[in-house]
Amino acid sequence: MAERTIIPFGPQHPVLPEPIHLDLVLEDEKVVEAIPSIGYIHRGLELLTSKNEFTEMVYVAERICGICSFIHGMGYCQAVEEVMNLQVPPRGVYLRTIWSELSRIHSHLLWLGLAADAFGFENLFMQCWRVRELVLDIFEETTGGRVIFGVCKVGGVKRDIDKDTLQKISGVLDSINKDLRETTNVFIKDSSVKHRLCGVGVLSKEDAYNLGAVGPMLRASGHSLDTRSNGYAAYKDLSFQPATHHDGDCYARSAVRIEEIFQSIFMIKEAITKIPDSPVDIKVVGAPQGESFMRLEQPRGEVMYYIRGNGTRFLERFRVRTPTFANIAPLVQILKGCDLADVATIVLTIDPCISCTER
Amino acid sequence: MAFLNMAKTTIFNLFKKPATLMYPFKPRVYYKNTKGKLVIDFEKCIFCMMCQKKCPTDAIIVDRTKKTWEIERLRCISCGSCVEVCPKKCLALENQYTESFLTKDKKHSIEAHQGA
Numbered sequence: 001m002a003e004r005t006i007i008p009f010g011p012q013h014p015v016l017p018e019p020i021h022l023d024l025v026l027e028d029e030k031v032v033e034a035i036p037s038i039g040y041i042h043r044g045l046e047l048l049t050s051k052n053e054f055t056e057m058v059y060v061a062e063r064i065c066g067i068c069s070f071i072h073g074m075g076y077c078q079a080v081e082e083v084m085n086l087q088v089p090p091r092g093v094y095l096r097t098i099w100s101e102l103s104r105i106h107s108h109l110l111w112l113g114l115a116a117d118a119f120g121f122e123n124l125f126m127q128c129w130r131v132r133e134l135v136l137d138i139f140e141e142t143t144g145g146r147v148i149f150g151v152c153k154v155g156g157v158k159r160d161i162d163k164d165t166l167q168k169i170s171g172v173l174d175s176i177n178k179d180l181r182e183t184t185n186v187f188i189k190d191s192s193v194k195h196r197l198c199g200v201g202v203l204s205k206e207d208a209y210n211l212g213a214v215g216p217m218l219r220a221s222g223h224s225l226d227t228r229s230n231g232y233a234a235y236k237d238l239s240f241q242p243a244t245h246h247d248g249d250c251y252a253r254s255a256v257r258i259e260e261i262f263q264s265i266f267m268i269k270e271a272i273t274k275i276p277d278s279p280v281d282i283k284v285v286g287a288p289q290g291e292s293f294m295r296l297e298q299p300r301g302e303v304m305y306y307i308r309g310n311g312t313r314f315l316e317r318f319r320v321r322t323p324t325f326a327n328i329a330p331l332v333q334i335l336k337g338c339d340l341a342d343v344a345t346i347v348l349t350i351d352p353c354i355s356c357t358e359r
Numbered sequence: 360m361a362f363l364n365m366a367k368t369t370i371f372n373l374f375k376k377p378a379t380l381m382y383p384f385k386p387r388v389y390y391k392n393t394k395g396k397l398v399i400d401f402e403k404c405i406f407c408m409m410c411q412k413k414c415p416t417d418a419i420i421v422d423r424t425k426k427t428w429e430i431e432r433l434r435c436i437s438c439g440s441c442v443e444v445c446p447k448k449c450l451a452l453e454n455q456y457t458e459s460f461l462t463k464d465k466k467h468s469i470e471a472h473q474g475a
Binding site for chain 2 (some may be wrong): 052057059060121123124127130133140141142145146148150158159180182183185186189190
């Protein structure tokens with residue numbers, strides 16, 4: 001038997017945007033075990049409910065993550081609205097859906113770029129981020145922020161998008177669609193990319209389910225599970241089928257994300273044609289009393305929100321289970337048996353968002 | 360298996376305009392809606408303290424007796440909460456970002472207004 005060595009991976013590593021530490025137990029070049037440890041950027045955001053009123057907690061919820069910030073804020077608002085029995089006007093709901101799908105496009109493009117960077121394709125990385133910039137410009141024009149928007153509030157949204165801007169967004173999405181086909185074809189067809197991704201880090205269908213994988217990680221292993229199918233926000237009115245793949249390897253996870261980008265573009269365009277005329281918010285009176293549990297689909301997978309209110313302006317409990325946290329157990333599983341050189345690619349294909357995980 | 364998929368994009372890029380802006384030689388154009396620096400029309404302020412109450416980062420400090428309105432620029436997150444609640448509509452968000460600071464020293468980052 002070969003001698004075992006332990007190689008530390010992270011918390012500082014070129015492929016990692018955020019700090020996670022893995023102790024890789026190696027036999028020659030093969031990983032036999034990976035021991036994760038997190039806790040480098042815990043900020044105690046959930047406890048801030050005791051200091052901030054429930055209407056102001058939206059700002060904290062949005063700052064759980066810098067990439068899926070809108071959906072975090074939206075999840076928190078939906079949970080509070082459920083407790084308070086608030087009906088958000090349909091236009092507000094549609095606007096939330098449009099912004100959350102734009103967030104998905106921008107998150108997946110960011111990930112595609114980072115993945116290309118991880119396997120050493122710098123040119124592809126730049127192409128992905130060039131397209132992503134167009135989405136960020138839409139955000140800045142409509143919400144006022146590029147990454148943190150502060151546009152979602154309990155009872156609706158703060159800003160409306162006028163008809164001309166909606167048409168403009170639709171036009172930009174058309175051009176993104178065209179530009180992106182070229183770029184994503186490289187991911188799907190290029191032989192050098194396939195060499196790095198195909199058959200690497202395979203997560204079987206059973207393991208994906210049993211270990212509680214979520215999001216593209218789960219769908220790449222053949223499960224057609226997506227929280228958007230439950231029809232929260234405006235998803236019930238939009239035609240939508242979860243993107244799935246069956247191989248469960250790094251290539252499948254990339255392919256699922258690429259398909260989701262095009263799906264999101266299609267859904268936003270559909271939402272723009274269907275958006276009704278109505279106010280975008282309602283007045284919020286009183287304070288939440290009771291508890292609620294909300295599930296939403298983030299770019300990285302399913303996120304869960306739990307809130308408990310006691311009738312005062314301050315929530316009693318606020319808890320978030322983020323998708324990366326759920327995906328760490330499957331990650332440890334797929335790292336077993338892989339080559340040391342593939343570890344970076346595999347870690348990146350779960351789309352790790354450690355700030356989310358630690359909150 | 361396909362090869363040189365990227366070649367077409369790369370060759371086209373040689374003849375395209377750069378995707379980046381030659382900043383600072385070309386100024387960055389902000390959108391009308393961009394959330395930037397918080398400004399106050401101090402003459403209209405009635406020291407109601409609503410902005411201080413609603414500020415999620417406690418960046419605004421208002422003193423009714425001394426008639427002062429202060430903002431710590433490094434704490435402000437340009438969320439616009441204060442702008443929404445201001446009864447006199449004397450607060451507004453510009454579409455330019457706050458200027459950078461060279462130190463974290465509060466004497467640079469705090470902007471104070473003193474009424475008569």
